[in-house]
Each structure stands twice: as C-alpha cells, then as structure tokens.
Amino acid sequence: MAATAGLRGRLDGTRQALRNPPLARLLVVWAVWITADWALLITVSLLALDVGGPAAVGLVGAVRVLPAALLSAPASVLTDRWVRSRLLAVVLAGSGALTGVLVWCASVDAGLPVLLVVVAAGSAIGAAVRPTLQAMVPTLVTSPADLIAANAAYATIEAVGTVVGPGLCAALLGAVGPPGVLGVLAVLLGLAALVAAAIRTPFRPVRSARTSARAAWLAPLAGFRVLARPGLRLAISLFLGQTTMRGLLNVFVVLVATSMVGGSESRAGSLFIAMGVGGLVGAAVALGLGPQHGSRWIALGIALWGLPVVAIGLWPDATVASVALAVLGFGNALLDVSGYTLVNRLVPDHLAGRAWGAFSALGAAVVALGSLAAPLLAGLVGLTGAMVLTGAVLALAPAVTWRWLSRLDALASGRAEDVELLRRVPLFAALSLVGVERLARGARTRDLAAGEVVVEQGEPAADFYVIAEGAALVTRDGREVRQLGPAEAFGEIALLDPGPRTATVTTAAPTRLLVVDRDGFVAAVTGHRPTDDLARERVARLRSADEERSTGEPDGPR
Incomplete structure (x- = not known):
C-alpha cells in the first residue's frame, strides 16, 4: 500500500x-x-x-x-x-x-x-x-x-x-x-x-569580464572539462559505453536480421520497432522513479543494454531477438531518464550547454567507432562471439564500478545541511532546489576560532560566506557596523560589482562558515534572472547606504 x-x-x-x-x-x-x-x-x-x-x-x-x-x-x-x-x-x-x-x-x-x-x-x-x-x-x-x-x-x-x-x-x-x-x-x-x-x-547568460582571445578559443573545451570532473567522469564513461554499443547494435541488428534470424532487410525494421515499443514502456515506468536512487537505475539500464545482446548472440531466433530488443529499449529509457537527471543535477547551469555539446560530440564519435568495429569483431570472432563478448562487457560494467557509482546520488544532492543552510539565505530565495543543490555541492566549510579575521577591508574579493554556526562582527574604518549570526551571509557585493572589500569581518565566537567561490556564486546569481534582479536591488541599496554614510550606518560588508 x-x-x-x-x-x-x-x-x-x-x-x-x-x-x-x-x-x-x-x-x-x-x-x-x-x-x-x-x-x-x-x-x-x-x-x-x-x-x-x-x-x-x-x-x-x-x-x-x-x-x-x-x-x-x-x-x-x-x-x-x-x-x-x-x-x-x-x-x-x-x-x-x-x-x-x-x-x-x-x-x-x-x-x-x-x-x-x-x-x-x-x-x-x-x-x-x-x-x-x-x-x-x-x-x-x-x-x-x-x-x-x-x-x-x-x-x-x-x-x-x-x-x-x-x-x-x-x-x-x-x-x-x-x-x-x-x-x-x-x-x-x-x-x-x-x-x-x-x-x-x-x-540569463552569466555576467563576466571581457575574456582574452585565447580564452575565447578554449571556451568550447570547457564542456569536456566539466565532463571530466569526479563523479561525472564515471557516469559519462558508462554512457559512452552504452553509446558505443548503440553503434555496434546498428550493425548487429542488420546482420542478425539477414543471416541469423533467417529473415531479410525488412526484418531489421521490425526489430528496431520492438526496441521502440520497449522504450515507450520504459519511459512510462520511469515517470514513477524517485530522485533518491538514480545510480541503481543507471546500473540497471546499462545492464539491460548488455544482457539482451548476449541473449540474441546465444539464441539467434526471431522471437528471442524481438523480446530482447524490447527489453533493451526498456532499459534505454530507464538509463536516459535517470542518467540525464543525474547529469543535469551535477552540471553547473552556466556550463550546461557546453557540457551537453561535448557529450554529443563524444557520443557521435563512439557511435561511429562502434559501427566500424562491429564488422571487424564479427569477422574475427564470428557474429555470435562478437555479440556475447561486447554485451557481457557492458552488462558487467555497473557491477565492476558499483563502489563508485553508488556514491553519485549523494554527490548530486550535496550535503543536506549545506542545502538547508543556503535555502535560508534571502539572496537565494528565488533559486530552485536543483540550483541550490548545485551551489551547495561546490561549497566548502571553514572552521575558525573566535577573533580571527575572515575578510579585511581593502583586500581583493574571492569568496562568498554564509555563517553555519557562531557569530561575526562587521567593522568599517575601525567602527563596528553590524553583527552577523547563523544563516546570515556576507561578501556578495564585491563579487557582483568587482572591487575591494569595504569592510572587515571578524569572528566573535568559534564559527563555522560555508564558503562559495567566486565562479560558483557569480554563475548561480547572475545566471538566474530573478536572483540576479534581487542582487542588483541589494547592490543599489548598499550603494545608497554608502552615500548616506555620514547620516546613517551601512548595512554590511562588500
């Protein structure tokens, strides 16, 4: 129930x-x-x-x-x-x-x-x-x-x-x-x-400084660097294994239809239709998947790409081939839904286009590689041997890599306490849960004793800070202007409007900070229209407060 x-x-x-x-x-x-x-x-x-x-x-x-x-x-x-x-x-x-x-x-x-x-x-x-x-x-x-x-x-x-x-x-x-x-x-x-x-x-396209000609030429490679990050590297490798099998299968199905199943070229069309029907069923089932166990569904999807190929190789029969390819189509839908969801959660939004572009380029390359390798393998070890060998290798891949694959769900969601803390920061109120998870995943913690300087007035800005535990004092020109407590943040304005820090922040008690680096913060804020608008309003308000410094105290540090 x-x-x-x-x-x-x-x-x-x-x-x-x-x-x-x-x-x-x-x-x-x-x-x-x-x-x-x-x-x-x-x-x-x-x-x-x-x-x-x-x-x-x-x-x-x-x-x-x-x-x-x-x-x-x-x-x-x-x-x-x-x-x-x-x-x-x-x-x-x-x-x-x-x-x-x-x-x-x-x-x-x-x-x-x-x-x-x-x-x-x-x-x-x-x-x-x-x-x-x-x-x-x-x-x-x-x-x-x-x-x-x-x-x-x-x-x-x-x-x-x-x-x-x-x-x-x-x-x-x-x-x-x-x-x-x-x-x-x-x-x-x-x-x-x-x-x-x-x-x-x-x-919204991220606001950034003018880049050099060299950086512009290297921009397309950013997607490949994203795919090579820990966690994503394994997921993409498994995807590329499945995509290589897609290239192999394009040839295997035609060879099966014309020689092993005893049919004709038209039989290949019916086998691909069986795969499509399985995909429809799999997509319907995938609608009920939850986000907590994506790695399990990825593993199952990969295995269901390999095992049916083994079955067709061992039992070259029209009925077996149709059922096996329907099962493969079912697994493909599970893999696409769970895998794409995981990748979307792991890829920063401001680099998502380049990451998917790199994935498309790699996918096309390995499909071509699989299509070229299929007849060579069939010639070396026979069609049955080629299908059993390649299918078994792919089916075993999730089991071999499960130790690392099983960690991807936790990596995708980020630490629960960090996500909850960032959701309490007013500046991030408009971000979706997916966006906050991305921000939390790139954050790091920093523990400080009482009396330590976190940022100093006049120094260059590099990070954004949220107080997880403890307290801090904000001083400008030697005067205390504000006290900060848990879930309060500082450091955003100098990152959004580049310039030196205009205040010093010192811990008033043992304090734990959640630190978001410049690139992650700027991308999350300026790449999201409502959050960017909120940040612009805050910049304007703080600038106005600075202009009225002689009659009123500023609100906080830059």
Whole structure:
C-alpha cells in the first residue's frame, strides 16, 4: 500500500510538473524536432538513392552526422552565451529554411553534390539543438522529482518520434512525394521556431569580464572539462559505453536480421520497432522513479543494454531477438531518464550547454567507432562471439564500478545541511532546489576560532560566506557596523560589482562558515534572472547606504 501511494504521489507530481507552460512548449519543440529528424532522414535517403544509388545513401548518412559531431562542442558555447530560447528559435527557423531548399532540390533534381551541401548545412545548423534543449530542461523545473518527470517526458517523446516520424513520412510519400514531405517538415519546423521563441526561462547568460582571445578559443573545451570532473567522469564513461554499443547494435541488428534470424532487410525494421515499443514502456515506468536512487537505475539500464545482446548472440531466433530488443529499449529509457537527471543535477547551469555539446560530440564519435568495429569483431570472432563478448562487457560494467557509482546520488544532492543552510539565505530565495543543490555541492566549510579575521577591508574579493554556526562582527574604518549570526551571509557585493572589500569581518565566537567561490556564486546569481534582479536591488541599496554614510550606518560588508 505504501509503495502504491508513493508511486501515485510521484505520478501526481509528474502531471503537475508537465502543466508548466514553458516546459510544455519545450517538449512540443522536441517532439517536432525528433519527428522531423526521422522523417527527414528517410526522405533525403530516398532522394540520394534516386540520384546516386546505395553508395549515395551511405554518403548522405555520414554527411548528416559528421558536421553536427564536429560542431556540437563549438556551437554549444552559444547555448551558454545567448538567451537559450532565442537561440533555439533561430536554429529551428534556419533548419526550416534549409528544408525548404531541399524542397527545391527534390523538385528540380538538383543532383547529389547540391543535396550533400544542403544536408551538411542542415547538420551544422542543427548541432546546437540537443545541447540547448537539454540545458534548458533543468532551468524550467524546481525540484529533482520534477526533473525526473521532465526527462521521462523527454524520453517518451523521443520513443514516440522514432515511430511517428517514419510513419508520417510513409503516409505523405504516397500522397505528395518527397517535395511534399519536405514542405510539410519545413512548415512544422517554422512553427516550432515560433513556439521556442515564446519560452521564458529564469536563465540569463552569466555576467563576466571581457575574456582574452585565447580564452575565447578554449571556451568550447570547457564542456569536456566539466565532463571530466569526479563523479561525472564515471557516469559519462558508462554512457559512452552504452553509446558505443548503440553503434555496434546498428550493425548487429542488420546482420542478425539477414543471416541469423533467417529473415531479410525488412526484418531489421521490425526489430528496431520492438526496441521502440520497449522504450515507450520504459519511459512510462520511469515517470514513477524517485530522485533518491538514480545510480541503481543507471546500473540497471546499462545492464539491460548488455544482457539482451548476449541473449540474441546465444539464441539467434526471431522471437528471442524481438523480446530482447524490447527489453533493451526498456532499459534505454530507464538509463536516459535517470542518467540525464543525474547529469543535469551535477552540471553547473552556466556550463550546461557546453557540457551537453561535448557529450554529443563524444557520443557521435563512439557511435561511429562502434559501427566500424562491429564488422571487424564479427569477422574475427564470428557474429555470435562478437555479440556475447561486447554485451557481457557492458552488462558487467555497473557491477565492476558499483563502489563508485553508488556514491553519485549523494554527490548530486550535496550535503543536506549545506542545502538547508543556503535555502535560508534571502539572496537565494528565488533559486530552485536543483540550483541550490548545485551551489551547495561546490561549497566548502571553514572552521575558525573566535577573533580571527575572515575578510579585511581593502583586500581583493574571492569568496562568498554564509555563517553555519557562531557569530561575526562587521567593522568599517575601525567602527563596528553590524553583527552577523547563523544563516546570515556576507561578501556578495564585491563579487557582483568587482572591487575591494569595504569592510572587515571578524569572528566573535568559534564559527563555522560555508564558503562559495567566486565562479560558483557569480554563475548561480547572475545566471538566474530573478536572483540576479534581487542582487542588483541589494547592490543599489548598499550603494545608497554608502552615500548616506555620514547620516546613517551601512548595512554590511562588500
């Protein structure tokens, strides 16, 4: 009964989260994009087949992937530097315009070179879509539970899109031909651009000083550095193992369909459909997941990517293959929802676009690696050996790494007492729980005896401080101007409005401080619209107090 009540509560929370209009608009945009992407893949493949034969189909497939893989990391810099909804709208509008150019290509038989150029341009423009979408999701929710609901909806839409996109394409091809299909897709992308432009989020590009030319060139690499952080490094490694298997599986399924199952190339399509059906079921189940045990679901999802591949290798039968791939699709949904939620909680919002861009680039690279390795492995050890070997390695990976994987839940949420303390600070009142957790995770504690100087008037500012226990005195020009106690903070103004400290803070008793560094504090405050507005008001108020210093005492230190 308790489990049923808990599940019902989580599902109610899911429905509530999805009633959020900005999040609903974002999911509509994602639905249009994933549906159009699948329909576009089929349509341009048919155009390539007509003008250049099977070799041209492979060439178009490569051109659709490579520019996005190469540009996803550089393009994702824009995700962190621009208003994300506007960037998404521009990219969708550009994709719609290029799809309109494809209508012309299909109508006049423009030839393979022109088709390749237009497809490559579309891939380049679309490189920012997934990083931007994934970076926007956590800015539109207020709690880890809502984040799970949003990611479950995201996974559900992706599974539905893999069915609806090809189905829409098939239905329209017979009626209006490739030009008509492309025309419909161009209109849909244009409408999605309008929906994206209407999305409002609290995210605001972080205010920062002008950077050097060298720093600008290195900016795209910031995402890779984020993914290499402790905790994230392991999660991303497991994700990349699963993504490598995706590349292997693309080849394995075709080989199974044509040789082991005793079917034909059309059998491969039905096997992928089984995987999509499993994904739909998994996404529905994932709606009821809680945020406390994400590492367990990640481990299960990875194992369910490996074990079905082993089963197909050992029992090459059509029924076994269909059931196994449905189970794999189920595991994929669990992995996507729990894994994306964990990564979203661990990645700083001001670097989220670049982190997801780096992840997309790495993912595309290892998919290609898996696709190239599959026939080589099958040639060396046979198809059965290749599937059993690679599937077993992936299935065992969570067990081998569980000692470290099991710690990720605690790492994602931060220390409970630090989160609670930061939520009591008025400056952070507008931040979501996810945002406060991110801030707490990067904070450190500092224990001081009575009478120790924390910051000194005139020195450069480096950190923001919150008193967890104890008390402190604020003095300016030798005069005591304020006393501070638990849950009170100091040091914010010199970080937001760069300059030296204008007051000295000294502990009045044994004191424990929670210390947030400059980068984490500035990103959390200036990257969140309501919090940034609150901080600006406080800066103005303190400046006014400074101007009236001769008639009234200042409120606190800078």
